[in-house]
Amino acid sequence: SVSHSQITRLYSRFTSLDKGENGTLSREDFQRIPELAINPLGDRIINAFFPEGEDQVNFRGFMRTLAHFRPIEDNEKNKDQNGPEPLNSRSNKLHFAFRLYDLDKDDKISRDELLQVLRMMVGVNISDEQLGSIADRTIQEADQDGDSAISFAEFVKVLEKVDVEQKMSIRFLH
């Protein structure tokens, strides 16, 4: 699990963000981080911290979300086959990313959801048609069951060759 020093570090970060000093973070607290403001996915990432329908997140929730980004250690891989899957497993990491795409939580990335994300990642000077073509291509490459949407399994398959463990791990939490 997470070590003592890591918890201390994260807690000090949590308190430095918590301007209202009430032990929880609100969305405004996150939005105060300047780099996040110019991150194309900033809003979605912030949303990921807040449980369904709530506006405050406590330290436990904060840590829980960040726990997804712990690196996967070799000796952990085989340890607990029967227990619940750790939050930072490859599958859970990918699920986290998937949930950022899938806003309506129907377990599928539809063309519209993909377009929304693409639109966020790309500038304002690209026409909708051009973006639509790219979105179509992306879906077409991944789609295997022909429903014009990307399911979680298909999403995993697309990224099977990518080193997700590295791409979704922060050194800090090691």
Next chain:
Amino acid sequence: LDYQHVQVPFEITLWIMLASLAKIGFHLYNKLPSVVPESCLLIFVGLIMGGIIYGLNDRSPPVMDSDIFFLYLLPPIVLDAGYFMPSRPFFENIGTILLYAVVGTIWNVFGIGFSLYGICQVKAFQLQDVSLLHNLLFGSLIAAVDPVAVLAVFEEIHVNEKLHILVFGESLLNDAVTVVLYKLFRSFCEMPTIKSVDVFAGVGKFFVVGLGGVLVGLSFGFTAAFTTRFTKDIRVIEPLFVFLYSYLSYLTAEMFHLSGIVAIISCAMGMKRYVEANISLKSHTTVKYFMKMWSSVSDTLIFIFLGVSTIGENHEWNWPYICFTVIFCLIWRALGVLVLTFFVNRFHVNTITSKDQFIIAYGGLRGAICFSLVFLLPDFHRKKLFIAATTVVILFTVFIQGMTIRPLVDLLAVKRKRESAPTVGEQIHIRFLDHLLAGIEDISGHWGQYYWKDKLENFNSKYLQKILLREYDQPKSSIVLLYEKLERKHAIELAQAGQLGHGPAHPSFLCPAFLCSSSDRTVITDQKLEDTLNPDALDNMQEILARNLYRIRRTGPAYNRHTLPGDSEPTEQAKEILILRHKSL
């Protein structure tokens, strides 16, 4: 018969011809290259040639001249390596690579030197006249891992990108250390007494050699990029500039006793992106092909010469010394890798597994650089011993280790390199994950690995691109290039199937039959079909896309959310994102 007149060029051409024919020969028999690496076969051919010459003339065959090797044969190989070096993984792992190259080599040199000195103390071996300094000198030339040999073997086993870059990068960069130590010990040999001041001077020299090499290389690289800015009207000689400047950087560095290898690598890496943007597509292809061709010829010649030079009377076979040299080389390298990896893994997310460590240690092949260095040694009475030991080590590493590494890799099931290029979807998702990770890192308050990369990108777009690029437009992002390539492929397929320009748009324009599974697709109108197939419109689209696909967050000067400084590109991007977000709120 006027042989004297044409002798030199004739013989050179014959050698090259022989080398190339040998290469064809191996590949004719399909199974051979997979069992025996090409380098082994070439040395073998060299051995045969040497044997023939020896038998015919009854004197030693021509030994590979060190000057020829260092001035003519080595630069093309290193240039090829540096130019095609994938810079992103290289810089992501630069810390580890430098650690292995510098600390690892020093460790090996002193380890081998001291242990061999210990062996020399044993009376039974009759080696007592080999002093510590001589042993250290020998250690310095035998410890260096050789990029030529490593490349030759690793190309065939296709290990994963990270491992490849680690061993490859290390083998290239340890040249600086080797050269300094070699020259240092050689000068110590000639000095009657050694003061500690000299030792410190040696250490300082190492930094000078490495950094100086980088500086020389970068300056030549940027000059090359600048030159190509003006070559629009003389496309035919564009490739020449790439080679001329690279070679000049190598020679200049060698002239100043700096590391030529480091210089040529930095030159290639520095000029690559600007030159490629400036020169025409055909010149670019020419550059790539010529580089590959020259490095291939050099590579072949080196190994053949290695074989040829082995035969003859240059050797003194003191078997205990030689055997222990081989053993110590293996042991010290293994130990070095173990210890260094232990430290590396403490600071890194991606641990280097024990399988990887084994491959790194086992893949430490010695090659022609050691060979040339040993011939460059001043003539002293034990030189032939060193020559013999070097030959055996090289033959051992190239043959035994080279041949067994592939089955061992298979045995250990090392993560192999992905063979195919990423798809558009993959690219988008990867960029998505990058943004996500950047955001999470910002939240958790720790700079990730993007910090320096972003700083460099900033510097690049602000200053370098304006000076070095002919037209200051954004290079196409990889997603765009990929998309373009795929679209063109489809266009060609459609044209071949006779559908281009005929009748209404085919509903499966964007998905040829083998990818489509159902006919329920968005129907593209005629207009769009035309637009997206028209190469000019395509180009336009890609250009816009390239300009607009957001980069990962920049960590430039700290700024206030409400007052954005200046009018530079990253702040434009920032402005747009903020406007978008405000609109959506």
